[in-house]
Amino acid sequence: xxxxxxxxxxxxxxxxxxxxxxxxxxxxxxxxxxxxxxxxxxxxxxxxxxxxxxxxxxxxxxxxxxxxxxxxxxxxxxxxxxxxxxxxxxxxxxxxxxxxxxxxxxxxxxxxxxxxxxxxxxxxxxxxxxxxxxxxxxxxxxxxxxxxxxxxxxxxxxxxxxxxxxxxxxxxxxxxxxxxxxxxxxxxxxxxxxxxxxxxxxxxxxxxxxxxxxxxxxxxxxxxxxxxxxxxxxxxxxxxxxxxxxxxxxxxxxxxxxxxxxxxxxxxxxxx
Numbered sequence: 001x002x003x004x005x006x007x008x009x010x011x012x013x014x015x016x017x018x019x020x021x022x023x024x025x026x027x028x029x030x031x032x033x034x035x036x037x038x039x040x041x042x043x044x045x046x047x048x049x050x051x052x053x054x055x056x057x058x059x060x061x062x063x064x065x066x067x068x069x070x071x072x073x074x075x076x077x078x079x080x081x082x083x084x085x086x087x088x089x090x091x092x093x094x095x096x097x098x099x100x101x102x103x104x105x106x107x108x109x110x111x112x113x114x115x116x117x118x119x120x121x122x123x124x125x126x127x128x129x130x131x132x133x134x135x136x137x138x139x140x141x142x143x144x145x146x147x148x149x150x151x152x153x154x155x156x157x158x159x160x161x162x163x164x165x166x167x168x169x170x171x172x173x174x175x176x177x178x179x180x181x182x183x184x185x186x187x188x189x190x191x192x193x194x195x196x197x198x199x200x201x202x203x204x205x206x207x208x209x210x211x212x213x214x215x216x217x218x219x220x221x222x223x224x225x226x227x228x229x230x231x232x233x234x235x236x237x238x239x240x241x242x243x244x245x246x247x248x249x250x251x252x253x254x255x256x257x258x259x260x261x262x263x264x265x266x267x268x269x270x271x272x
Contacts, residue, residue: 005196006030006068012054012096013073015039018111018168018187023047025188026071029195036063037074038088054092064099069107069195072096079115079136081264089141097152105158109194110149112162114180114206114216115139118255122179126254127217128164128204135255136262146204153202161194161224164216165207172232175243176256179215182207183230193224200224215254 009030013019015037027033027045034048035041041049052063054074064070074096075089093110100108117126118135134140142164149160166180167173168187182190186209194200203223206216210228218228232238244250244257253259 004029004031008032008034008048008067009195010034010036010064010067010070011073012036012052012063012070013075013077013111015041016073016077018077018165019073021168021184022071022073022188022191025192029192030068034063034067053088054095055087057095057098060092060095061099061102064096064105065103067103067105069109070096070100070105071109071111071191071195073111075141076138079138079258079261081262082137085137085141089138090144093141093145093148097148097158100158101152101156107195108149108158108160109191110145110160110162112146112164112204113139113142114164114166115255115258116143116146116164117216118253118258120215120254121252122215122254124215124254125217126206126215128206128220135253135259139255139258150202159200160202161197161200162202162204163190163194163207164204166216168207171235172238172241174241174256175238176250178232178238178241179208179211179213180254181209181211181232183209183228186226186228186230189229190221190224190226193221193226197224 014035036050036052038053052059054060115135119133132143146162152158166182167177168182172181205220209230211232249259250257
């Protein structure tokens, strides 16, 4: 008999940057790992590979069927026009939770984002219950996902950990990431604890490593049993990383460059 806690675990967005990182680690949590993305993926081991557009309600319902838990990374992960964001990040997340309700899924790990609070100044230290100040359409879609998951817990008892992920990369890429960086190892551990921690109800946690200077409280992540093992202080030459122009919005607000991206409108030419 398998000692793995789940019979079948669904990982959406498995072809994305973080999905590719998490896919091997997630196999240890389930007898069967079902991986899904809108993009084709290579088969690996006994993984069930499903190509699915989350904007397709029937397809998403079939994707969720038979799963015990979900790690939801699927969707657009950068700032884009609202018309694009709404299909995958808003409509798609709704379809996923509807599938979870219909098929009795009781635990979801939702990849939220620090961009839910991106318009807070960098000199603020935030708790998870702070005022949400999204820095773009992407951040708005993640705030919607947090509210949607709360609704599905209150009404249907589906537990969710919303992870406001900072900057998950192999190494920090700029000065901002010295505060927001989340190592891949810490990401894997945080998602694992979010899947396994008992009786979490609906919980929002920030995703960051043990960096020297941080903008967010990690108290809720500690409640999950997560203790970060990595730190941005380990990188030599960090002081030489690119920095935002002093006094610019990117330097003032926690969302960095996201606070100035867009608008994306394309207006028709006006006859002269």
